[in-house]
Amino acid sequence: MTVLASGVEAGKVSATARFLRNAWYPALWSEELAVGALKPMTILSQPLVFFRKEDGAPAALMDRCSHRFAPLHMGKILPGDRVQCPYHGLEFGTSGACVRNPHGKGEISAANKVENFPVVEKHRILWIWMGAKPADEAQIPDFAVLDTDAEFAIMKLDRIVVKANYELVTDNLLDLSHTSYLHDGILGNAAMVDSEISIKPDGDGLTVGRSSSNTPIPGLFAPLFPGHKNVDKWNTIRWSAPANMLLRSGVCEHGSAPESGTGYYGIHLLMPETETTTHYMFTAVRWNILTDAEANRTIRETLTKTRRFAFEDQDAPVIEAQQLRLEAAGGAISPVMLAIDAGPVRYKRILQRRLEEEKQQGLA
Ligand code: FES
Ligand SMILES: [Fe+2]
The missing domain is CATH 3.90.380.10 (Naphthalene 1,2-dioxygenase Alpha Subunit; Chain A, domain 1)
Incomplete structure:
Protein backbone atom coordinates (compact mmCIF):
# COMPACT_ATOMS: atom_id res chain seq x y z
CA MET A 1 0.00 0.00 0.00
CA THR A 2 1.20 3.47 -0.80
CA VAL A 3 0.96 5.76 2.17
CA LEU A 4 0.67 9.46 1.67
CA ALA A 5 1.51 12.53 3.66
CA SER A 6 -0.25 13.66 6.77
CA GLY A 7 -3.96 14.33 6.34
CA VAL A 8 -6.33 16.99 7.50
CA GLU A 9 -6.27 18.91 10.80
CA ALA A 10 -5.52 16.01 13.10
CA GLY A 11 -2.76 15.15 10.67
CA LYS A 12 -3.95 11.60 10.10
CA VAL A 13 -2.06 9.65 7.52
CA SER A 14 -4.05 9.26 4.34
CA ALA A 15 -3.94 6.07 2.31
CA THR A 16 -5.77 7.42 -0.74
CA ALA A 17 -4.56 9.74 -3.45
CA ARG A 18 -5.21 13.41 -2.70
CA PHE A 19 -4.83 14.93 -6.11
CA LEU A 20 -6.96 17.90 -6.95
CA ARG A 21 -7.92 17.56 -10.61
CA ASN A 22 -9.55 20.84 -11.48
CA ALA A 23 -6.62 23.11 -10.88
CA TRP A 24 -3.63 24.56 -12.69
CA TYR A 25 -0.40 22.68 -12.17
CA PRO A 26 3.02 24.13 -13.01
CA ALA A 27 4.49 21.61 -15.43
CA LEU A 28 7.58 23.27 -16.86
CA TRP A 29 9.45 26.53 -16.97
CA SER A 30 8.76 28.12 -20.38
CA GLU A 31 12.44 27.91 -21.27
CA GLU A 32 12.44 24.13 -20.73
CA LEU A 33 10.24 23.50 -23.78
CA ALA A 34 11.98 24.16 -27.07
CA VAL A 35 10.21 24.39 -30.42
CA GLY A 36 10.43 21.00 -32.15
CA ALA A 37 10.91 19.01 -28.94
CA LEU A 38 8.62 16.34 -27.52
CA LYS A 39 9.02 16.54 -23.76
CA PRO A 40 7.66 13.71 -21.58
CA MET A 41 6.42 14.55 -18.07
CA THR A 42 4.47 12.40 -15.64
CA ILE A 43 1.83 14.45 -13.85
CA LEU A 44 -0.62 13.02 -11.28
CA SER A 45 0.68 9.59 -12.33
CA GLN A 46 -0.36 10.19 -15.95
CA PRO A 47 2.20 10.11 -18.76
CA LEU A 48 1.99 13.34 -20.80
CA VAL A 49 3.95 14.76 -23.68
CA PHE A 50 4.47 18.51 -24.13
CA PHE A 51 5.39 20.28 -27.36
CA ARG A 52 5.06 23.62 -29.05
CA LYS A 53 2.87 24.31 -32.06
CA GLU A 54 4.27 26.08 -35.11
CA ASP A 55 3.08 29.39 -33.66
CA GLY A 56 4.99 28.67 -30.42
CA ALA A 57 1.93 28.00 -28.26
CA PRO A 58 2.34 25.02 -25.90
CA ALA A 59 0.25 21.84 -26.09
CA ALA A 60 0.03 18.58 -24.17
CA LEU A 61 -1.31 15.15 -25.03
CA MET A 62 -1.48 11.83 -23.24
CA ASP A 63 1.89 10.21 -23.95
CA ARG A 64 0.37 6.88 -24.93
CA CYS A 65 -0.66 6.04 -28.45
CA SER A 66 -4.24 4.83 -28.88
CA HIS A 67 -3.05 1.90 -31.01
CA ARG A 68 -0.59 -0.13 -28.98
CA PHE A 69 0.30 2.41 -26.33
CA ALA A 70 3.77 3.40 -27.51
CA PRO A 71 4.94 6.68 -25.93
CA LEU A 72 4.34 9.49 -28.41
CA HIS A 73 7.35 11.45 -27.15
CA MET A 74 9.54 8.83 -28.88
CA GLY A 75 8.03 9.89 -32.21
CA LYS A 76 8.30 13.18 -34.02
CA ILE A 77 6.54 16.44 -34.71
CA LEU A 78 5.39 16.83 -38.31
CA PRO A 79 4.35 20.02 -40.12
CA GLY A 80 0.81 21.09 -39.21
CA ASP A 81 1.28 20.49 -35.46
CA ARG A 82 0.95 16.72 -35.79
CA VAL A 83 2.67 14.22 -33.54
CA GLN A 84 3.63 10.98 -35.24
CA CYS A 85 3.77 7.79 -33.18
CA PRO A 86 7.22 6.13 -33.44
CA TYR A 87 5.80 2.61 -33.74
CA HIS A 88 3.33 2.40 -36.67
CA GLY A 89 3.08 6.03 -37.69
CA LEU A 90 -0.39 7.14 -36.60
CA GLU A 91 -0.52 10.95 -36.50
CA PHE A 92 -2.35 13.00 -33.86
CA GLY A 93 -3.40 16.65 -33.92
CA THR A 94 -3.27 18.99 -30.92
CA SER A 95 -6.91 18.13 -30.08
CA GLY A 96 -5.70 14.55 -29.56
CA ALA A 97 -7.69 13.19 -32.51
CA CYS A 98 -5.91 10.86 -34.90
CA VAL A 99 -5.61 12.79 -38.17
CA ARG A 100 -3.78 10.22 -40.29
CA ASN A 101 -3.66 6.46 -40.41
CA PRO A 102 -1.06 5.38 -42.99
CA HIS A 103 -2.36 1.78 -43.06
CA GLY A 104 -5.09 -0.01 -45.04
CA LYS A 105 -7.63 2.44 -46.40
CA GLY A 106 -6.56 5.01 -43.85
CA GLU A 107 -9.78 4.76 -41.88
CA ILE A 108 -9.92 6.60 -38.58
CA SER A 109 -12.54 5.57 -36.05
CA ALA A 110 -14.03 8.06 -33.58
CA ALA A 111 -12.29 6.18 -30.77
CA ASN A 112 -8.91 6.73 -32.34
CA LYS A 113 -7.69 9.61 -30.22
CA VAL A 114 -5.61 10.43 -27.19
CA GLU A 115 -6.57 12.80 -24.40
CA ASN A 116 -5.47 16.41 -24.71
CA PHE A 117 -4.93 18.89 -21.87
CA PRO A 118 -5.20 22.69 -21.79
CA VAL A 119 -1.80 24.37 -21.34
CA VAL A 120 -1.26 28.09 -20.77
CA GLU A 121 2.04 29.95 -20.72
CA LYS A 122 2.12 32.66 -18.07
CA HIS A 123 4.82 34.17 -15.82
CA ARG A 124 7.54 32.06 -17.52
CA ILE A 125 5.66 28.89 -16.53
CA LEU A 126 3.67 26.33 -18.51
CA TRP A 127 0.49 25.62 -16.54
CA ILE A 128 -1.55 22.52 -17.23
CA TRP A 129 -5.19 21.88 -16.33
CA MET A 130 -5.81 18.24 -15.36
CA GLY A 131 -9.55 18.26 -14.64
CA ALA A 132 -12.83 17.63 -16.45
CA LYS A 133 -14.21 21.11 -15.71
CA PRO A 134 -13.50 23.73 -18.40
CA ALA A 135 -10.09 25.30 -17.74
CA ASP A 136 -10.38 28.79 -16.30
CA GLU A 137 -7.33 30.94 -17.02
CA ALA A 138 -8.41 33.43 -14.37
CA GLN A 139 -7.52 30.81 -11.76
CA ILE A 140 -3.82 30.75 -12.68
CA PRO A 141 -2.08 31.97 -9.52
CA ASP A 142 -0.36 35.35 -9.63
CA PHE A 143 3.39 34.99 -10.10
S1 FES B 1 1.53 2.07 -31.21
FE1 FES B 1 1.25 3.96 -32.15
S2 FES B 1 0.80 3.55 -34.18
FE2 FES B 1 1.01 1.62 -33.26
FE1 LIG C 1 13.58 24.32 3.93
Whole structure:
Protein backbone atom coordinates (compact mmCIF):
# COMPACT_ATOMS: atom_id res chain seq x y z
CA MET A 1 0.00 0.00 0.00
CA THR A 2 1.20 3.47 -0.80
CA VAL A 3 0.96 5.76 2.17
CA LEU A 4 0.67 9.46 1.67
CA ALA A 5 1.51 12.53 3.66
CA SER A 6 -0.25 13.66 6.77
CA GLY A 7 -3.96 14.33 6.34
CA VAL A 8 -6.33 16.99 7.50
CA GLU A 9 -6.27 18.91 10.80
CA ALA A 10 -5.52 16.01 13.10
CA GLY A 11 -2.76 15.15 10.67
CA LYS A 12 -3.95 11.60 10.10
CA VAL A 13 -2.06 9.65 7.52
CA SER A 14 -4.05 9.26 4.34
CA ALA A 15 -3.94 6.07 2.31
CA THR A 16 -5.77 7.42 -0.74
CA ALA A 17 -4.56 9.74 -3.45
CA ARG A 18 -5.21 13.41 -2.70
CA PHE A 19 -4.83 14.93 -6.11
CA LEU A 20 -6.96 17.90 -6.95
CA ARG A 21 -7.92 17.56 -10.61
CA ASN A 22 -9.55 20.84 -11.48
CA ALA A 23 -6.62 23.11 -10.88
CA TRP A 24 -3.63 24.56 -12.69
CA TYR A 25 -0.40 22.68 -12.17
CA PRO A 26 3.02 24.13 -13.01
CA ALA A 27 4.49 21.61 -15.43
CA LEU A 28 7.58 23.27 -16.86
CA TRP A 29 9.45 26.53 -16.97
CA SER A 30 8.76 28.12 -20.38
CA GLU A 31 12.44 27.91 -21.27
CA GLU A 32 12.44 24.13 -20.73
CA LEU A 33 10.24 23.50 -23.78
CA ALA A 34 11.98 24.16 -27.07
CA VAL A 35 10.21 24.39 -30.42
CA GLY A 36 10.43 21.00 -32.15
CA ALA A 37 10.91 19.01 -28.94
CA LEU A 38 8.62 16.34 -27.52
CA LYS A 39 9.02 16.54 -23.76
CA PRO A 40 7.66 13.71 -21.58
CA MET A 41 6.42 14.55 -18.07
CA THR A 42 4.47 12.40 -15.64
CA ILE A 43 1.83 14.45 -13.85
CA LEU A 44 -0.62 13.02 -11.28
CA SER A 45 0.68 9.59 -12.33
CA GLN A 46 -0.36 10.19 -15.95
CA PRO A 47 2.20 10.11 -18.76
CA LEU A 48 1.99 13.34 -20.80
CA VAL A 49 3.95 14.76 -23.68
CA PHE A 50 4.47 18.51 -24.13
CA PHE A 51 5.39 20.28 -27.36
CA ARG A 52 5.06 23.62 -29.05
CA LYS A 53 2.87 24.31 -32.06
CA GLU A 54 4.27 26.08 -35.11
CA ASP A 55 3.08 29.39 -33.66
CA GLY A 56 4.99 28.67 -30.42
CA ALA A 57 1.93 28.00 -28.26
CA PRO A 58 2.34 25.02 -25.90
CA ALA A 59 0.25 21.84 -26.09
CA ALA A 60 0.03 18.58 -24.17
CA LEU A 61 -1.31 15.15 -25.03
CA MET A 62 -1.48 11.83 -23.24
CA ASP A 63 1.89 10.21 -23.95
CA ARG A 64 0.37 6.88 -24.93
CA CYS A 65 -0.66 6.04 -28.45
CA SER A 66 -4.24 4.83 -28.88
CA HIS A 67 -3.05 1.90 -31.01
CA ARG A 68 -0.59 -0.13 -28.98
CA PHE A 69 0.30 2.41 -26.33
CA ALA A 70 3.77 3.40 -27.51
CA PRO A 71 4.94 6.68 -25.93
CA LEU A 72 4.34 9.49 -28.41
CA HIS A 73 7.35 11.45 -27.15
CA MET A 74 9.54 8.83 -28.88
CA GLY A 75 8.03 9.89 -32.21
CA LYS A 76 8.30 13.18 -34.02
CA ILE A 77 6.54 16.44 -34.71
CA LEU A 78 5.39 16.83 -38.31
CA PRO A 79 4.35 20.02 -40.12
CA GLY A 80 0.81 21.09 -39.21
CA ASP A 81 1.28 20.49 -35.46
CA ARG A 82 0.95 16.72 -35.79
CA VAL A 83 2.67 14.22 -33.54
CA GLN A 84 3.63 10.98 -35.24
CA CYS A 85 3.77 7.79 -33.18
CA PRO A 86 7.22 6.13 -33.44
CA TYR A 87 5.80 2.61 -33.74
CA HIS A 88 3.33 2.40 -36.67
CA GLY A 89 3.08 6.03 -37.69
CA LEU A 90 -0.39 7.14 -36.60
CA GLU A 91 -0.52 10.95 -36.50
CA PHE A 92 -2.35 13.00 -33.86
CA GLY A 93 -3.40 16.65 -33.92
CA THR A 94 -3.27 18.99 -30.92
CA SER A 95 -6.91 18.13 -30.08
CA GLY A 96 -5.70 14.55 -29.56
CA ALA A 97 -7.69 13.19 -32.51
CA CYS A 98 -5.91 10.86 -34.90
CA VAL A 99 -5.61 12.79 -38.17
CA ARG A 100 -3.78 10.22 -40.29
CA ASN A 101 -3.66 6.46 -40.41
CA PRO A 102 -1.06 5.38 -42.99
CA HIS A 103 -2.36 1.78 -43.06
CA GLY A 104 -5.09 -0.01 -45.04
CA LYS A 105 -7.63 2.44 -46.40
CA GLY A 106 -6.56 5.01 -43.85
CA GLU A 107 -9.78 4.76 -41.88
CA ILE A 108 -9.92 6.60 -38.58
CA SER A 109 -12.54 5.57 -36.05
CA ALA A 110 -14.03 8.06 -33.58
CA ALA A 111 -12.29 6.18 -30.77
CA ASN A 112 -8.91 6.73 -32.34
CA LYS A 113 -7.69 9.61 -30.22
CA VAL A 114 -5.61 10.43 -27.19
CA GLU A 115 -6.57 12.80 -24.40
CA ASN A 116 -5.47 16.41 -24.71
CA PHE A 117 -4.93 18.89 -21.87
CA PRO A 118 -5.20 22.69 -21.79
CA VAL A 119 -1.80 24.37 -21.34
CA VAL A 120 -1.26 28.09 -20.77
CA GLU A 121 2.04 29.95 -20.72
CA LYS A 122 2.12 32.66 -18.07
CA HIS A 123 4.82 34.17 -15.82
CA ARG A 124 7.54 32.06 -17.52
CA ILE A 125 5.66 28.89 -16.53
CA LEU A 126 3.67 26.33 -18.51
CA TRP A 127 0.49 25.62 -16.54
CA ILE A 128 -1.55 22.52 -17.23
CA TRP A 129 -5.19 21.88 -16.33
CA MET A 130 -5.81 18.24 -15.36
CA GLY A 131 -9.55 18.26 -14.64
CA ALA A 132 -12.83 17.63 -16.45
CA LYS A 133 -14.21 21.11 -15.71
CA PRO A 134 -13.50 23.73 -18.40
CA ALA A 135 -10.09 25.30 -17.74
CA ASP A 136 -10.38 28.79 -16.30
CA GLU A 137 -7.33 30.94 -17.02
CA ALA A 138 -8.41 33.43 -14.37
CA GLN A 139 -7.52 30.81 -11.76
CA ILE A 140 -3.82 30.75 -12.68
CA PRO A 141 -2.08 31.97 -9.52
CA ASP A 142 -0.36 35.35 -9.63
CA PHE A 143 3.39 34.99 -10.10
CA ALA A 144 3.77 38.33 -11.89
CA VAL A 145 6.99 38.95 -9.92
CA LEU A 146 8.57 36.64 -12.50
CA ASP A 147 7.70 38.98 -15.37
CA THR A 148 10.53 41.38 -14.59
CA ASP A 149 13.38 41.97 -17.06
CA ALA A 150 15.65 43.64 -14.49
CA GLU A 151 19.22 42.40 -14.80
CA PHE A 152 20.32 39.85 -12.18
CA ALA A 153 16.94 40.13 -10.40
CA ILE A 154 15.83 36.58 -11.24
CA MET A 155 17.81 33.58 -10.09
CA LYS A 156 18.11 30.43 -12.18
CA LEU A 157 14.75 28.81 -12.94
CA ASP A 158 15.57 25.56 -11.19
CA ARG A 159 14.01 22.21 -10.27
CA ILE A 160 14.60 19.02 -8.32
CA VAL A 161 12.59 15.85 -7.80
CA VAL A 162 11.75 14.99 -4.20
CA LYS A 163 10.92 11.35 -3.53
CA ALA A 164 7.95 12.17 -1.32
CA ASN A 165 4.30 13.11 -1.56
CA TYR A 166 3.76 16.78 -2.42
CA GLU A 167 1.92 17.45 0.85
CA LEU A 168 5.07 16.69 2.84
CA VAL A 169 6.92 19.31 0.78
CA THR A 170 4.06 21.78 1.27
CA ASP A 171 4.15 21.14 5.03
CA ASN A 172 7.84 22.04 4.95
CA LEU A 173 7.25 25.34 3.17
CA LEU A 174 4.27 26.47 5.23
CA ASP A 175 6.14 25.91 8.48
CA LEU A 176 9.37 27.86 8.14
CA SER A 177 10.37 27.24 11.76
CA HIS A 178 12.55 24.47 10.32
CA THR A 179 14.91 27.08 8.83
CA SER A 180 16.45 27.54 12.31
CA TYR A 181 17.40 23.87 12.38
CA LEU A 182 17.72 22.41 8.90
CA HIS A 183 19.09 25.63 7.37
CA ASP A 184 20.90 27.01 10.43
CA GLY A 185 23.29 29.77 9.38
CA ILE A 186 21.93 30.02 5.85
CA LEU A 187 18.22 30.82 5.97
CA GLY A 188 17.70 30.88 9.72
CA ASN A 189 19.40 30.68 13.09
CA ALA A 190 18.70 29.81 16.71
CA ALA A 191 17.58 33.37 17.52
CA MET A 192 14.75 33.04 15.00
CA VAL A 193 13.09 30.05 16.70
CA ASP A 194 11.03 32.45 18.76
CA SER A 195 9.14 34.05 15.87
CA GLU A 196 5.63 35.39 15.62
CA ILE A 197 3.33 33.42 13.35
CA SER A 198 0.31 34.92 11.59
CA ILE A 199 -2.25 33.34 9.28
CA LYS A 200 -4.45 35.31 6.90
CA PRO A 201 -7.00 34.10 4.38
CA ASP A 202 -5.85 35.16 0.91
CA GLY A 203 -8.52 34.63 -1.75
CA ASP A 204 -9.01 30.89 -2.00
CA GLY A 205 -5.64 30.37 -0.36
CA LEU A 206 -3.85 31.67 2.68
CA THR A 207 -0.76 33.59 3.70
CA VAL A 208 1.40 32.47 6.59
CA GLY A 209 3.66 35.08 8.17
CA ARG A 210 6.67 34.67 10.40
CA SER A 211 8.77 37.48 11.81
CA SER A 212 11.65 37.93 14.21
CA SER A 213 12.82 41.18 15.70
CA ASN A 214 16.43 42.29 16.18
CA THR A 215 17.93 38.97 15.18
CA PRO A 216 21.38 38.20 13.70
CA ILE A 217 21.13 38.47 9.92
CA PRO A 218 20.93 34.98 8.31
CA GLY A 219 23.92 34.16 6.09
CA LEU A 220 22.07 34.25 2.79
CA PHE A 221 20.82 37.77 3.47
CA ALA A 222 24.11 39.29 4.58
CA PRO A 223 25.42 40.08 1.05
CA LEU A 224 22.03 41.56 0.10
CA PHE A 225 22.12 43.98 3.02
CA PRO A 226 25.81 44.71 3.62
CA GLY A 227 26.93 46.31 6.85
CA HIS A 228 24.10 45.01 9.04
CA LYS A 229 24.61 42.53 11.85
CA ASN A 230 21.21 42.55 13.53
CA VAL A 231 17.99 43.04 11.62
CA ASP A 232 14.26 42.56 11.69
CA LYS A 233 13.55 39.54 9.53
CA TRP A 234 10.24 38.43 8.11
CA ASN A 235 8.69 35.92 5.74
CA THR A 236 5.21 35.76 4.35
CA ILE A 237 4.29 32.80 2.21
CA ARG A 238 1.14 32.66 0.12
CA TRP A 239 -0.25 29.23 -0.65
CA SER A 240 -2.78 28.54 -3.35
CA ALA A 241 -4.14 25.13 -4.26
CA PRO A 242 -2.88 22.63 -5.07
CA ALA A 243 0.68 23.56 -4.06
CA ASN A 244 1.83 26.87 -5.53
CA MET A 245 3.66 29.10 -3.09
CA LEU A 246 5.05 32.61 -3.23
CA LEU A 247 7.35 33.59 -0.40
CA ARG A 248 8.27 37.18 0.35
CA SER A 249 11.32 37.25 2.49
CA GLY A 250 13.12 40.31 3.78
CA VAL A 251 15.37 42.01 6.27
CA CYS A 252 15.46 45.64 7.40
CA GLU A 253 17.09 47.71 10.10
CA HIS A 254 15.62 46.95 13.49
CA GLY A 255 12.49 49.02 14.04
CA SER A 256 12.31 50.47 10.52
CA ALA A 257 9.67 49.94 7.82
CA PRO A 258 9.98 46.52 6.12
CA GLU A 259 9.95 48.16 2.66
CA SER A 260 13.11 50.09 3.55
CA GLY A 261 15.00 46.80 3.63
CA THR A 262 15.64 44.24 0.94
CA GLY A 263 15.09 40.59 0.19
CA TYR A 264 13.59 38.28 -2.37
CA TYR A 265 10.46 36.56 -3.50
CA GLY A 266 10.88 32.80 -3.30
CA ILE A 267 8.89 30.99 -5.96
CA HIS A 268 8.04 27.43 -4.87
CA LEU A 269 5.94 25.37 -7.26
CA LEU A 270 5.11 21.75 -6.55
CA MET A 271 3.80 19.38 -9.15
CA PRO A 272 2.94 15.85 -8.04
CA GLU A 273 4.57 13.39 -10.40
CA THR A 274 3.17 10.37 -8.57
CA GLU A 275 1.77 9.83 -5.09
CA THR A 276 5.30 9.54 -3.77
CA THR A 277 7.37 11.80 -6.04
CA THR A 278 7.16 15.55 -6.54
CA HIS A 279 8.61 17.93 -9.09
CA TYR A 280 9.79 20.93 -7.09
CA MET A 281 10.34 24.01 -9.26
CA PHE A 282 11.92 27.01 -7.61
CA THR A 283 13.59 30.31 -8.20
CA ALA A 284 13.84 33.72 -6.53
CA VAL A 285 13.33 37.32 -7.58
CA ARG A 286 15.02 40.07 -5.61
CA TRP A 287 13.09 43.15 -4.50
CA ASN A 288 14.44 46.59 -3.58
CA ILE A 289 17.96 45.73 -4.70
CA LEU A 290 20.42 47.87 -2.70
CA THR A 291 23.69 46.50 -4.09
CA ASP A 292 25.59 47.45 -7.26
CA ALA A 293 25.73 45.56 -10.57
CA GLU A 294 29.00 43.80 -9.82
CA ALA A 295 27.76 42.53 -6.46
CA ASN A 296 24.46 41.55 -8.05
CA ARG A 297 26.17 39.18 -10.46
CA THR A 298 27.84 37.34 -7.57
CA ILE A 299 24.68 37.42 -5.45
CA ARG A 300 22.75 35.82 -8.30
CA GLU A 301 25.17 32.91 -8.35
CA THR A 302 25.23 32.59 -4.56
CA LEU A 303 21.47 32.74 -4.13
CA THR A 304 20.93 30.22 -6.93
CA LYS A 305 23.49 27.80 -5.55
CA THR A 306 22.71 28.17 -1.86
CA ARG A 307 18.95 27.89 -2.22
CA ARG A 308 19.35 24.74 -4.31
CA PHE A 309 21.69 23.34 -1.68
CA ALA A 310 19.15 24.14 1.05
CA PHE A 311 16.30 22.41 -0.79
CA GLU A 312 18.17 19.50 -2.33
CA ASP A 313 20.73 18.68 0.36
CA GLN A 314 18.97 19.85 3.52
CA ASP A 315 15.18 19.69 3.03
CA ALA A 316 14.81 16.78 0.58
CA PRO A 317 16.73 14.12 2.58
CA VAL A 318 14.57 14.71 5.66
CA ILE A 319 11.30 14.87 3.69
CA GLU A 320 12.19 11.68 1.80
CA ALA A 321 13.01 9.96 5.09
CA GLN A 322 9.63 11.08 6.49
CA GLN A 323 7.94 9.50 3.47
CA LEU A 324 9.69 6.20 4.16
CA ARG A 325 8.71 6.32 7.83
CA LEU A 326 5.08 6.91 6.86
CA GLU A 327 5.16 4.04 4.40
CA ALA A 328 6.77 1.74 6.95
CA ALA A 329 4.03 2.58 9.46
CA GLY A 330 1.35 1.64 6.94
CA GLY A 331 -0.87 4.60 7.76
CA ALA A 332 -1.29 3.74 11.43
CA ILE A 333 0.28 6.90 12.90
CA SER A 334 -0.86 10.45 13.63
CA PRO A 335 1.47 13.39 14.24
CA VAL A 336 1.56 15.40 17.45
CA MET A 337 0.66 18.94 16.46
CA LEU A 338 2.59 22.03 17.60
CA ALA A 339 1.91 25.76 17.40
CA ILE A 340 4.19 25.95 14.35
CA ASP A 341 1.75 23.71 12.44
CA ALA A 342 -0.86 26.47 12.11
CA GLY A 343 -0.03 27.01 8.41
CA PRO A 344 -0.06 23.32 7.40
CA VAL A 345 -3.29 22.71 9.32
CA ARG A 346 -5.07 25.60 7.56
CA TYR A 347 -3.97 24.75 4.01
CA LYS A 348 -4.96 21.10 4.47
CA ARG A 349 -8.41 22.25 5.51
CA ILE A 350 -8.84 24.19 2.25
CA LEU A 351 -7.34 21.39 0.17
CA GLN A 352 -9.64 18.87 1.82
CA ARG A 353 -12.70 21.05 1.12
CA ARG A 354 -11.70 21.34 -2.55
CA LEU A 355 -11.12 17.59 -2.79
CA GLU A 356 -14.51 16.85 -1.27
CA GLU A 357 -16.23 19.30 -3.64
CA GLU A 358 -14.67 17.51 -6.60
CA LYS A 359 -15.85 14.18 -5.25
CA GLN A 360 -19.40 15.39 -4.69
CA GLN A 361 -19.51 16.88 -8.19
CA GLY A 362 -18.23 13.65 -9.69
CA LEU A 363 -15.08 15.40 -10.88
CA ALA A 364 -12.53 13.52 -8.80
S1 FES B 1 1.53 2.07 -31.21
FE1 FES B 1 1.25 3.96 -32.15
S2 FES B 1 0.80 3.55 -34.18
FE2 FES B 1 1.01 1.62 -33.26
FE1 LIG C 1 13.58 24.32 3.93
